[in-house]
Amino acid sequence: MKIKLLAAVVTGSLLVMSSLAHADRLDDIKKAGVLRVATFDSNPPFGFVDPKTNKIVGLDVDYAKAVADKLGVKLEIQPTNPANRIAFLTSKKVDLVFANFTITDERKKEVDFSTPYFASGTQFIAKKGTLKTPEQLNDLRVGADKGTTNEQQVRTQFPRATIVAYDDTPFAFAALRTGNVQAITQDGPKLVGLLANVPDRDKYEIPAFTISNDYEGVGVPKGEPRLLSFVNDTLKDLEANGSAGHIYDQWFGPKSRAPLPRLYKIGDPQKS
Amino acid sequence: MNDAFSAILANVPYLLVGSFPDGPLGGAALTLVMAAISAVLSAVLGLAGGIGLAMTRGVLHTILLAVIGFFRAIPVLMLIFWTFFLLPVLLHINVPGLATVVAALALIGGAYLSHSVFAGIVAVGDGQAQAGLSLGLTRWQSMRYVLLPQAIRIMAPSFINQWVSLVKDTSLAYIVGVPELAFLANQVNSRLMIYPVQVFLFVGLLYLILCTSLDALATRLLLGREAVAEPRAIVTPLPVPIQHRK
Amino acid sequence: MIPINGWLAPKYLTWLLQGFGMTLGLSALVIVAGTLGGCLLALARTSRIAPLRRAGALYVLVFRNSPLIVQLLFWYFGVATLLPEHAMTWLNTPHVIDLGIFRLHWPSFEFVAGWIGLTCYSITFIGEEFRSGLSGVPAGQHNAAAALGLTPLAAFFHVILPQAVRISTPPLFGQYMNIVKNSSLTMAIGLAELSYSSRQVDTETFKTFQAFGVATVLYILTIAMLEVVLVVVQRSGARTAVRR
Numbered sequence: 001m002k003i004k005l006l007a008a009v010v011t012g013s014l015l016v017m018s019s020l021a022h023a024d025r026l027d028d029i030k031k032a033g034v035l036r037v038a039t040f041d042s043n044p045p046f047g048f049v050d051p052k053t054n055k056i057v058g059l060d061v062d063y064a065k066a067v068a069d070k071l072g073v074k075l076e077i078q079p080t081n082p083a084n085r086i087a088f089l090t091s092k093k094v095d096l097v098f099a100n101f102t103i104t105d106e107r108k109k110e111v112d113f114s115t116p117y118f119a120s121g122t123q124f125i126a127k128k129g130t131l132k133t134p135e136q137l138n139d140l141r142v143g144a145d146k147g148t149t150n151e152q153q154v155r156t157q158f159p160r161a162t163i164v165a166y167d168d169t170p171f172a173f174a175a176l177r178t179g180n181v182q183a184i185t186q187d188g189p190k191l192v193g194l195l196a197n198v199p200d201r202d203k204y205e206i207p208a209f210t211i212s213n214d215y216e217g218v219g220v221p222k223g224e225p226r227l228l229s230f231v232n233d234t235l236k237d238l239e240a241n242g243s244a245g246h247i248y249d250q251w252f253g254p255k256s257r258a259p260l261p262r263l264y265k266i267g268d269p270q271k272s
Numbered sequence: 273m274n275d276a277f278s279a280i281l282a283n284v285p286y287l288l289v290g291s292f293p294d295g296p297l298g299g300a301a302l303t304l305v306m307a308a309i310s311a312v313l314s315a316v317l318g319l320a321g322g323i324g325l326a327m328t329r330g331v332l333h334t335i336l337l338a339v340i341g342f343f344r345a346i347p348v349l350m351l352i353f354w355t356f357f358l359l360p361v362l363l364h365i366n367v368p369g370l371a372t373v374v375a376a377l378a379l380i381g382g383a384y385l386s387h388s389v390f391a392g393i394v395a396v397g398d399g400q401a402q403a404g405l406s407l408g409l410t411r412w413q414s415m416r417y418v419l420l421p422q423a424i425r426i427m428a429p430s431f432i433n434q435w436v437s438l439v440k441d442t443s444l445a446y447i448v449g450v451p452e453l454a455f456l457a458n459q460v461n462s463r464l465m466i467y468p469v470q471v472f473l474f475v476g477l478l479y480l481i482l483c484t485s486l487d488a489l490a491t492r493l494l495l496g497r498e499a500v501a502e503p504r505a506i507v508t509p510l511p512v513p514i515q516h517r518k
Numbered sequence: 519m520i521p522i523n524g525w526l527a528p529k530y531l532t533w534l535l536q537g538f539g540m541t542l543g544l545s546a547l548v549i550v551a552g553t554l555g556g557c558l559l560a561l562a563r564t565s566r567i568a569p570l571r572r573a574g575a576l577y578v579l580v581f582r583n584s585p586l587i588v589q590l591l592f593w594y595f596g597v598a599t600l601l602p603e604h605a606m607t608w609l610n611t612p613h614v615i616d617l618g619i620f621r622l623h624w625p626s627f628e629f630v631a632g633w634i635g636l637t638c639y640s641i642t643f644i645g646e647e648f649r650s651g652l653s654g655v656p657a658g659q660h661n662a663a664a665a666l667g668l669t670p671l672a673a674f675f676h677v678i679l680p681q682a683v684r685i686s687t688p689p690l691f692g693q694y695m696n697i698v699k700n701s702s703l704t705m706a707i708g709l710a711e712l713s714y715s716s717r718q719v720d721t722e723t724f725k726t727f728q729a730f731g732v733a734t735v736l737y738i739l740t741i742a743m744l745e746v747v748l749v750v751v752q753r754s755g756a757r758t759a760v761r762r
Contacts, residue, residue, distance in 0.1 A: 042462035049459055051282070054291045078369075079459075080449055083721055088449070091360035093369060110724050143708075147721035164628065164708040165718065167447075170462030171595070175708065177466075178598035179606035180627050198465055345741035347699035349713055350734055357726050436583070443585035444703075454587055461595075469596040476584040476592065483583035 025224045029095055034076050035068040038094040038219075041079035042170050044193040045251035045258060046100045059251040060098035063117065063218075066243065067096070067234050081168040083147030086110055089219050096231065097219030100187060102149040112224070113217035114231045117244070119264035120187040121210030122150045125176065125195065128205045131183050137161045143172035143181035150185045153212050169194060176204075187214065189252065189260055196258035215270055239266035276470040283460045287478070290451050298451035300478060306370065306452060307439040307486075310377040314438070315431065317382025322389020323415060343383035348441055351376040356448045373445040380441075381434050388430035392423035428494040435490060436483050443479070453478065526728050530719045534729070537715025538736050544632060544711060545698045545740075551637040552697065553690075556644025563649055574645070581642045587703050589639055594631040594707040632704035636697065643693050651686030652678065691748040695741050702737075712736060 029035050039060045040047030047058040056077050068075040078094050085101060088094045089111055100120075103113045124131060124142075131137075138160040144151035146165040155163055164181055166172045172184040173194060186194070188210060195201045218235070220228045238244040244266055252260040290298015297305065324336050343351070355372040367375075396419050404414025446455035457475040461468055526534075562574035581589070598606060609627050625633075655678050663673035705714035716733035720726050 041459055049463060051463065053294075054286050055294065078449060079451065083717060084449055086721075086724070087357050087726075091357060091367075093360070093367075106722075106724075146714075146717060152722065164626075164710075165714070166708050167706060168458075168462065170465065171708075173465070174461075174468060174595045175598075178595070178601075179603065180594075180598060180708075197463075200466070342738065345695070345699075345738045346734060347702040347713070347737055349702040349705070350716075350730065350737060353713075353717075353730055354734070357720075358730070440583075440585040443587050446587070447706075454585065457588070458591075466599075468599055469592070472588055472592040472596050476580075476588050479584045479588065480580065484579070487583075 024226055025095060025221060026227045026230060029071060029073060029227075032073070034074045035064070035071060035096065036076045036078060036094045037064040037068075038078045038080040038085055038088045038097045038099055039064065040081070040099050040168075042081075042168050043100070043190055044197050045256070046190065046193065047079075047098075059118075059247060060100065062247045062250070063235075063238070064096065064098040066238055066247075067231060070234050070237075071230075081147075082145045083167065085147070085219060089221055092221070095221070095227070099219075100190065100216050101219045102187075102214045103217050104149055110222070112220040112222055112228050114220060114228065115235055115266060116215035116217045116264070116270065117235055117266050118189075118216040119268075119270075120189050120214055120216065122153050122185055122212045122214065123188040123191055123206055123210050124183045124185050125173070125191050125204050125206055126183040127176075127203055131207050134158075134209055134211060137183065140182040141180070143175045143184040145169055145172060145186065148186070149212070149214060150187065154185050157211055173198070187216075189258075192258045192260055193251075215264075235266050276467040279464055279467060280460075280470055280474050287453060287456050287460065287475070290456060296451065299456050300453045300482065302370075302450070302452045303439060303442045303482070306374055306377070306442045306445065306450075307435070310374050310381060310438050310442070311435045313374065313378035314381025314385055314434065317378060318385020318389050318431075318434075321382055321386025322393060323420075325386060325390040326393045327411070327415070340383045340386050343379050344387075346380075348376065348380055348444055349447065351380060352444055352448060369445075369448050369450045373442070373448065373450055377438055377441055381438055385427075385431065385434055388427050388434075389423065392427035392430075393419055395426050396422045429491075432487060432490045432494065436487050439483050439486060440479065524725070526719065526723065526725060526732070530723060530729070531732070533715045533719055534712065534732050534736070537710055537712040537733075540629075540709065540711040541698070541701050541736075542740070544629065544636070544701050544704065544709070545694075547633055548636045548640060548697050548701070549694050551633070552640040552644050552693075555637060555641035556648050559641055559645030560648035560652060563645065564652055578642045578645065581639055586635070586639050586700055587706060590632065590635040590703055590707050593635040594628065597631070598627070626709075628704070628707050628709040631707055632701075632709045636700060636704070639700070640693065640697050643696070644690065647686045647689045647693060648682065650689070651682035651684075654685040655681045687751060688748060691744055691751075695744050698740050698744070699737070 039056060039058065041049055041056050043058075045058050046060045047056055049055070050057045056079060061077065064077070065075050078088060080088055080097075080099060082099070085097050085099050086107070089097050097111075100118065101107075101113070103116060107113070124137075131140075134157075137154065137158045141162045141164060142154055142158075144154060144163055144165050145168055151163060151165055154161060164172075164175065166175065169184070169186055169190060172181070172186075175181045176184045177200075184191075188206070191206050195204060195206065198204070218231050220231060235244070238247075245262070248262050250256065252258060252262065287299050289301045290296065292298065292301070296302075321336070321340055325333065325340075328336060352373055355367075355376045356369065359372060359375075360367045393415075400418055400422065401414055404418040405411070407414075409417065442452055443454035445452050446458060449455070453475065457471060461471040464471065559574055559577065562570045563578075565571060601609075606627075609630065659677055659681065660673065663677045664670075668676065701711055702713040704711055705717065708714075712733050716729045719729040723729070
């Protein structure tokens with residue numbers, strides 16, 4: 001008798017606790033007063049450390065700040081490299097991922113994506129004059145980042161290329177500089193930002209071809225529809241009131257270190 | 273060379289404490305904190321494991337050996353992957369990155385120390401254990417009052433070695449985004465881009481200072497003023513000339 | 519509960535096995551080079567020439583007290599910037615030595631840097647084990663050898679060394695196991711060994727549990743094999759225990 005009663009009490013409290021545990025993430029964020037976001041820390045101008053303040057700043061950080069401000073909470077940044085993005089999200093260490101996160105069907109099985117806020121294509125950096133056509137890649141050693149779509153695309157489209165994957169883009173670039181690899185691959189805008197900050201940028205070039213068309217969105221945990229629609233609404237508002245353009249200008253505008261024309265606005269139709 | 277020097281010098285405060293106090297503690301300070309917590313936890317686990325090995329027999333002993341063996345066989349990197357990626361999924365709770373690394377290091381350190389503690393207890397000798405028992409102490413009491421104090425003195429060098437390598441193993445936390453010294457060194461190197469030799473040499477030097485001072489401090493505390501033996505030459509004497517006997 | 523959503527496709531299992539092969543190859547080469555280097559280091563640290571002893575002590579101080587990951591990053595990224603450009607080009611072009619029966623491929627720079635870095639690190643610990651072995655041989659043995667008329671060199675090779683090796687065999691195998699485990703750090707410099715491959719499989723298939731599970735099992739099997747070899751080595755041959 002006593003055991004049955006104990007079992008009933010335990011089961012009952014477990015049920016109550018588990019339903020409490022399924023409180024919405026959006027509510028949790030508001031209650032905690034803090035939005036935890038994963039961003040890059042070594043990828044200008046998306047997310048990098050400002051040497052003067054030792055804080056992480058960048059395009060992705062500005063978008064994250066906009067969401068946090070709209071929620072009325074503080075922003076807490078967890079620096080990440082491409083390989084750890086999904087792990088941080090699925091193990092609940094962060095609430096959102098703002099790290100130039102490319103949207104793919106495979107990834108959609110693990111995480112949800114917001115409406116895209118950036119568009120790019122996979123490109124390459126090589127020493128001047130060495131890479132002219134995509135077909136050359138089959139004979140080269142190509143540096144990539146672990147856990148990125150760029151690596152997967154190069155592997156699928158150029159099966160004879162030797163791919164060496166590093167933990168983050170600056171490592172790959174260091175390998176390019178020393179000659180360990182002959183080209184590195186990443187999203188075009190990231191490569192532009194990388195070269196802008198390198199002292200010997202005259203030795204390198206970004207060949208004009210791309211091998212893909214990608215869209216980047218905010219990573220949202222699966223099963224949080226209210227959080228997802230909140231992020232989507234915030235992004236659309238930012239575009240509507242011009243803040244999105246403003247943020248873009250600050251990092252990629254004509255006066256920035258890495259000027260790039262803005263070809264994609266939030267809400268534009270995606271070309272498949 | 274001067275540019276490199278001044279560039280690195282400008283980053284020294286960041287490398288030492290991270291973005292504290294504007295952000296979480298990082299850099300060398302975080303390394304020390306993580307090493308300290310892991311050291312305490314692994315000492316506790318090691319004592320428990322060692323005493324367990326000494327006091328159990330049969331199936332329980334074998335199971336304990338197997339568990340300890342598992343943690344001595346798995347690479348630290350893999351265990352950090354496990355605790356970081358899968359522990360939160362299994363336990364349905366949010367485990368901060370710092371805790372996962374400390375847990376992994378404590379488990380591995382504890383496994384190694386269990387063997388050292390066990391070896392120390394065995395080295396104290398059966399005679400002491402039996403003397404304790406013949407004095408009327410229970411097995412647990414003789415363990416606590418007779419064997420352990422002597423064993424700890426024998427095992428102290430092992431403990432110190434383990435703690436020093438803990439400081440080095442914290443450098444693996446960079447893989448999961450914990451902002452300790454190696455992680456920040458990589459960040460700084462990625463930003464400066466053209467001074468990898470200088471940055472890594474400097475960080476290596478920082479670790480060297482940390483480890484050697486920790487070693488000296490711990491040896492002094494645990495073993496008094498007994499200095500670690502200088503390596504001495506091993507000299508085989510020249511052959512004795514065969515003398516004619518009268 | 520535990521998220522097992524199907525087994526890994528054969529393509530990914532192949533990746534893992536290739537990574538495992540790389541781990542085994544790297545570990546084997548480091549074990550060979552490290553044992554030789556460790557011998558030399560132990561001899562240096564116990565020699566009669568004081569500068570040699572001090573050089574050995576300095577080597578141990580530097581390589582023992584800095585993390586392996588920093589050393590590997592230094593060898594791969596740091597040293598690579600110090601070498602002249604044509605040296606780097608030569609190191610990175612695949613060379614093939616045709617030996618008739620089979621062809622030896624020049625390994626990638628990641629492999630070479632990993633090999634050098636791991637060997638330098640492991641030499642410190644293996645050297646220490648050999649040194650303990652040497653000092654573990656009772657002093658009486660040295661005197662007995664001299665009394666028998668053996669020169670110091672002959673005494674070393676026929677009397678001291680065999681006993682020292684016997685004493686240091688178990689901790690030596692412990693260091694070999696550490697070498698296998700430390701090889702996992704070379705994933706940071708782009709070497710496609712087992713940990714690297716398990717991470718790759720994880721980021722592509724999201725089957726974290728399976729990918730890391732296979733890698734962990736393979737590591738533990740390798741360590742277990744080394745334990746078995748140790749037991750066999752200790753029990754074989756005409757070995758009489760050193761009695762004090």
